[in-house]
Amino acid sequence: MKRIKIFAPATVANLSCGFDVLGCCLDTVGDEMIISITSEPGVRITKLEGADLPLETKKNVAGVAVEALLDNYSEKVGVDIEIFKKIKAGSGIGSSAASSAGAVWAVNHLLDNPFTNHKLIEFAMEGEKLASGNAHADNVAPALLGGFTLVRSYKPLDVIKLHTPQDLVMTVIHPQIEVKTSDSRSVIKQKVTLKQAIHQWGNVGGLISGLFTEDYDLIGRSLEDVIIEPMRSILIPEFQNVKNAAIARGALGCGISGSGPSIFSLCKGMEAANNVANAIEEVYAKTGLEFDIHVSKINSEGIKIIE
Ligand code: ADP
Numbered sequence: 113m114k115r116i117k118i119f120a121p122a123t124v125a126n127l128s129c130g131f132d133v134l135g136c137c138l139d140t141v142g143d144e145m146i147i148s149i150t151s152e153p154g155v156r157i158t159k160l161e162g163a164d165l166p167l168e169t170k171k172n173v174a175g176v177a178v179e180a181l182l183d184n185y186s187e188k189v190g191v192d193i194e195i196f197k198k199i200k201a202g203s204g205i206g207s208s209a210a211s212s213a214g215a216v217w218a219v220n221h222l223l224d225n226p227f228t229n230h231k232l233i234e235f236a237m238e239g240e241k242l243a244s245g246n247a248h249a250d251n252v253a254p255a256l257l258g259g260f261t262l263v264r265s266y267k268p269l270d271v272i273k274l275h276t277p278q279d280l281v282m283t284v285i286h287p288q289i290e291v292k293t294s295d296s297r298s299v300i301k302q303k304v305t306l307k308q309a310i311h312q313w314g315n316v317g318g319l320i321s322g323l324f325t326e327d328y329d330l331i332g333r334s335l336e337d338v339i340i341e342p343m344r345s346i347l348i349p350e351f352q353n354v355k356n357a358a359i360a361r362g363a364l365g366c367g368i369s370g371s372g373p374s375i376f377s378l379c380k381g382m383e384a385a386n387n388v389a390n391a392i393e394e395v396y397a398k399t400g401l402e403f404d405i406h407v408s409k410i411n412s413e414g415i416k417i418i419e
Pocket of ligand 1: 211243
C-alpha cells in the first residue's frame with residue numbers, strides 16, 4: 113500500500129478586486145491529510161478529525177474530487193483518505209479547497225503524477241461545486257500551484273501563476289461565526305455598472321502589475337473592491353473598524369477573505385503584519401466574539417509532503 117501525509121494549505125480568495133479570479137496560498141495555516149492507494153477499488157473517507165463533516169464519499173469534497181480524478185485515470189485503483197481538519201468549514205480561508213486540492217494532489221503524487229497540477233485544478237473544482245454549488249477555482253488554484261494565481265478564464269479553464277514578492281505577509285482574522293459560501297453569494301447583486309467595472313478591472317490590472325514588479329505601494333492602491341465588499345461586509349461584525357485599524361497600523365490593504373467572515377490584511381514584512389494582528393485583536397477583543405488570528409508568509413510552493 114502506498115501512503116503519503118501532506119499539508120493542505122489554507123488560501124485567501126478574491127483579494128479585494130479579484131472576485132472569483134484571484135487567490136493566494138498561506139504557509140502556516142492548513143489541514144493535514146493521509147492518503148493511501150489500495151487494491152480495493154473505490155474512494156473511502158476512513159478518518160475525519162477536527163470537524164463534524166460527512167464521511168460519505170459523495171458528500172465530502174475530498175471524496176468527490178478524487179472520484180473526478182479516477183474517472184479520468186486508466187487503471188482501477190482504490191483510495192483511502194484520512195482528514196485532520198485545522199481550517200474550520202465556512203471560515204472563508206478555503207477549508208473545502210484544502211481538502212479537495214490536497215486529496216487530488218496526493219493521489220496524483222502516489223500514482224506517479226499522471227496529471228499536471230493545472231489539470232488537478234479541474235478535479236478539485238468538483239469538490240468546490242459540492243461545497244458551494246459553484247465550481248470556482250480561486251481557492252483550489254493557489255492551493256495546487258502555490259503563491260498568487262489568476263483564473264483568466266473559466267471556459268476554457270485558464271489559470272496563471274503570478275509572481276510572489278518576498279516581503280508580503282498575510283494577517284487573517286477569523287471570527288468564529290459561520291458564513292456559508294452559498295449565503296454570502298445570495299447577498300450579491302448580479303448586475304454591475306460600467307463605472308464599477310472600470311474601477312474594478314483597473315485595480316485587478318494594477319494588483320497583478322504590482323505583484324510582478326514588486327511595487328508594494330501599487331499593490332496597496334489596487335487592493336480595493338467597489339463591487340462585492342460593500343454588499344458582503346455587512347455580514348461581518350466590525351468589518352470597517354478592522355479595516356480602518358489595519359490600514360492605520362500599516363497594512364497595504366485589507367478586505368474580505370473569500371466569502372468571509374475571515375478578513376485578510378496584506379502587509380509588507382513580518383513586523384508590519386504582527387502590528388496589524390495586534391491592532392485587529394484590539395478591535396475584536398471588545399466584541400466578545402471568539403476569533404483566531406493567523407500571520408503567514410505567502411506559500412509559493414502550495415501543498416507539501418510532511419511524511
Ligand atoms: P470555505 O470557504 O472555508 O471553504 P465553504 O462554505 O466553501 O467554506 O465550504 C464548506 C462546506 O463544504 C461546508 O458546507 C461543509 O459541510 C462542506 N464540506 C464537505 N466536505 C468538506 C471537507 N472535507 N472540508 C471542508 N468542508 C467540507
